Amino acid sequence: MAETMDVLVTNIGQLLTMASSGPKAGKEMQTLEVIEGAVLGIKDGKVAFTGTADEAAGLTASETIDCGGKLVTPGLVDPHTHAVFGGSREHEMALKQQGVPYLDILKQGGGILSTVEATRAASEEELVRKSSFYLDRMLSLGTTTAEVKSGYGLDVNTELKQLYVTKKLQDKHPVDLVSTFLGAHAIPKSHKDNSDVFLEEMSGMLQQVKDEKLAEFVDIFTETGVFTVEQSEKYLRKAKEYGFGLKIHADEIDPLGGTEMAAGLGAVSADHLVGSTDEGIRKMAESRTVAVLLPGTTFYLGKHTYARARKMIEEGVIVSLATDFNPGSSPTENLQLIMTIAALQLKMSPEEIWNAVTVNAAHAIGRTEQAGQLKEGRNADIVIWDAANYKYIPYHYGVNHVNTVLKNGKVVYQRGKISD
Ligand SMILES: O=C(O)CC1=NCN=C1
Numbered sequence: 001m002a003e004t005m006d007v008l009v010t011n012i013g014q015l016l017t018m019a020s021s022g023p024k025a026g027k028e029m030q031t032l033e034v035i036e037g038a039v040l041g042i043k044d045g046k047v048a049f050t051g052t053a054d055e056a057a058g059l060t061a062s063e064t065i066d067c068g069g070k071l072v073t074p075g076l077v078d079p080h081t082h083a084v085f086g087g088s089r090e091h092e093m094a095l096k097q098q099g100v101p102y103l104d105i106l107k108q109g110g111g112i113l114s115t116v117e118a119t120r121a122a123s124e125e126e127l128v129r130k131s132s133f134y135l136d137r138m139l140s141l142g143t144t145t146a147e148v149k150s151g152y153g154l155d156v157n158t159e160l161k162q163l164y165v166t167k168k169l170q171d172k173h174p175v176d177l178v179s180t181f182l183g184a185h186a187i188p189k190s191h192k193d194n195s196d197v198f199l200e201e202m203s204g205m206l207q208q209v210k211d212e213k214l215a216e217f218v219d220i221f222t223e224t225g226v227f228t229v230e231q232s233e234k235y236l237r238k239a240k241e242y243g244f245g246l247k248i249h250a251d252e253i254d255p256l257g258g259t260e261m262a263a264g265l266g267a268v269s270a271d272h273l274v275g276s277t278d279e280g281i282r283k284m285a286e287s288r289t290v291a292v293l294l295p296g297t298t299f300y301l302g303k304h305t306y307a308r309a310r311k312m313i314e315e316g317v318i319v320s321l322a323t324d325f326n327p328g329s330s331p332t333e334n335l336q337l338i339m340t341i342a343a344l345q346l347k348m349s350p351e352e353i354w355n356a357v358t359v360n361a362a363h364a365i366g367r368t369e370q371a372g373q374l375k376e377g378r379n380a381d382i383v384i385w386d387a388a389n390y391k392y393i394p395y396h397y398g399v400n401h402v403n404t405v406l407k408n409g410k411v412v413y414q415r416g417k418i419s420d
């Protein structure tokens, strides 16, 4: 008996369902499900069928999208962005070219602190407009779910302003957003010699952030000249008591041991991890803390030492990838570019990369059951690529391979047609 769908996506050269019972750890990351010559059925915005053309024989639909043999995958998931911010930092490019270290720029009152000034000065409406533009671009690049951090306020009112901006964007933008409170992103000039007092102020916000459901995660920048491992542990323990998921910017520049501490606290993710030790990696595998790697930041800061992804995968860690989109250390919304850098610099295989930007990325932001896989009953968040196979995306870099993006089964982006 013919079953009627709303949409049938047909003539799919390769369908990557990324179907999995949960996040992929270690060598499991080498596996992914590929259906050649596939059909995908959509009903009421959800995935209702995936299979071969033969298996789809009895299906009918009011709308058909013929993919012409292209690759189809789940929408990409970006588990680490700072996409709400005022101003920009192109003026820092010259300093970077002169080899001025990131932490020196911060110490001189630039870096994050210059974005803080611009964010404090921007209205909520300006920030909504600006971030909506960045989310449009993420969508056009294939990202359908993204995490967004605060952290450019560094005072109660502006941190709340950023969180309210994210809440508004959650309501109005097609990209599904997951909010993280990163009030502990840097030490504001007003508390230059009093970081403990500042952290107390940010801890004092946790009740309101919880009550108003302004964030699901709490994050902290554990770094030389920012917050120590001890300060970070105390702050994250407090956040855990409030029921927040824990994240940490750990061992990005100096290997302070934030990785071990985060794993010890059962953090959902530890991010950056360029300086993670063998012990820290072992502990992350044990605690199933997701390693969110940000190779675009290493590239952009002109560093030559990347996070040890191969060691992490060997040790059985759940590894994911993210853009770290922010105005200073990684100004890009392009997760496809991060896939290329992961292949070349982290030596990750195409299969590991695809798990890292879908299933594992979803797990890093508490969306294991909602995003990163095309399984019956899940939101039909789909990308049709101008490519015949999944290996082509990390291989051919610096361009946008997206042809069409569907969000909840509706076309929300289509590559611009060049007129004759
Ligand atoms: O520089 C920025 O604005 C973002 C950042 N936070 C920690 N590392 C980079």
Ligand SMILES: [Zn+2]
Pocket: 080, 082, 249, 324, 326
């Ligand atoms: Zn970051």
